[in-house]
Amino acid sequence: MDFALTEEQTAIFEMAYAFGQEHIAPHARDWEAQGTIPKELWPQLGELGFAGLYVSEDSGGSGLSRLDATLVFEALSMACPSVAAFLSIHNMCAKMIDAFASDAMKARVLPKAMTMETVLSYCLTEPGSGSDAAALKTRAERTNEGYTLNGTKAFISGGGYSDLYVAMVRTGEDGPKGVSAVLIEDGTPGLSFGGLEDKMGWRSQPTRQVQFDDCKIPVDNLLGEEGQGFKYAMAGLDGGRLNIAACSLGAAQTGLTSTLAYMAERKAFGKSIDQFQALQFRLADMEIELQAARTFLRQAAWKLDTGAPDATKFCAMAKKFVTETGSQVVDQCLQLHGGYGYLADYGIEKLVRDLRVHQILEGTNEIMRLIVARQMLAR
Ligand SMILES: Cc1cc2nc3c(=O)[nH]c(=O)nc-3n(C[C@H](O)[C@H](O)[C@H](O)COP(=O)(O)OP(=O)(O)OC[C@H]3O[C@@H](n4cnc5c(N)ncnc54)[C@H](O)[C@@H]3O)c2cc1C
Secondary structure, eight states: OOOSOOHHHHHHHHHHHHHIIIIIGGGHHHHHHHTSOOTTHHHHHHHTTOTTTTSOGGGTSOOOOHHHHHHHHHHHHTTOHHHHHHHHHHHHHHHHHHHHSOHHHHHHHHHHHHHTSSOEEEEOOBTTBSSSGGGOOOEEEEOSSEEEEEEEEEEEETTTTOSEEEEEEEOSSSSGGGEEEEEEETTOTTEEEOOOOOOSSOTTSOEEEEEEEEEEEEGGGEESSTTOHHHHHHHHHHHHHHHHHHHHHHHHHHHHHHHHHHHHHOEETTEEGGGOHHHHHHHHHHHHHHHHHHHHHHHHHHHHHTTOTTHHHHHHHHHHHHHHHHHHHHHHHHHHTGGGGGSGGGSHHHHHHHHHGGGTSSSOHHHHHHHHHHHHHHO
16 A cells, blocks of 8 residues: 655646646635636646546546546645636536547537636536435427527536536436436527625635526537436536545645744744644644545545445545535634634635535535445445
């Protein structure tokens, strides 16, 4: 068993970290205030090969492992978890297309997705169905030319901002087997968006409802086979969960690093606050928890890479554990900053706000426990 990163993996991490510190971190607060991420950022990430991290090289992707991808998200989140998490969604969609689309669709869509000239969004959740995603109601009626879509998707990251939407829609019976995945290009008549959601965190990412009103798409926009969409959507989620966990990890590590520096500077009762043993123990606990989270996350990624039969369970366990650990750590970091932690200038309160949603999306942490418990009980 070898826990060390290879030279190549270390180089990938360092490249992502350097890019994040130079091109993302200095702007993260402004982008949050503006409620959007400049589109010019994405092609730069595409150039680094980050648009299709685990898309096959044949399709123009980087062909990296899931473990490699977690390194990229961990490193980019050290600059801004909101930006990094948005890139994760694009990657998740790109991988779905690479894994399940026809050669013709791949040839049509992936080249621009790999340069991030085209930004992708993932549309599964609806106003009436989140955790119970297979209860989705957005309907796609088959016509002579293709499909006519009617319904609403909720909470869509990149809604009204992205160029292409990968949507799970109902083409058949109730339940997961009646779901298909389709692509909808921005600008398609009948596609519209709700107002910008006012959110606690991830504020630089625009989140909107995506609305289909007699929205007509050609049959060529069916991704893979009819009735398989739910399976494709779930296949994307194992990797998505690892990425989100990595985003919590990187951001929490940044919080801890800056807290350590702050505590060396801040004085109380005649000494720097890092000299109080009670606080040193808290630092030690955070270090232990983050290292445990990192090891667990990388083990889960390795399981997914090697096709282990319990990979889904491990991805769920890691997502739950790492996102909760990350949130606990940044909350402690805020506390150790005292009142200054509550001020935006110190960067910690943004981390607390940004990481909170990682316990809710890509499957809530209750659903993660459900996945784990089901597998335990099935034995
Ligand atoms: C900022 C943000 C961005 C998002 N981006 C996207 C996106 O890009 N694409 C997309 O498709 N979706 C997106 N989502 C939606 C997200 O995936 C859902 O919010 C999430 O899956 C939970 O669904 P829900 O909000 O409907 O909660 P519900 O499913 O209504 O759950 C409410 C509560 O009940 C619990 N619960 C539900 N069922 C069970 C059960 N069986 N056992 C125990 N507890 C249960 C849940 O854990 C939760 O605590 C986003 C959400 C947010 C907040």
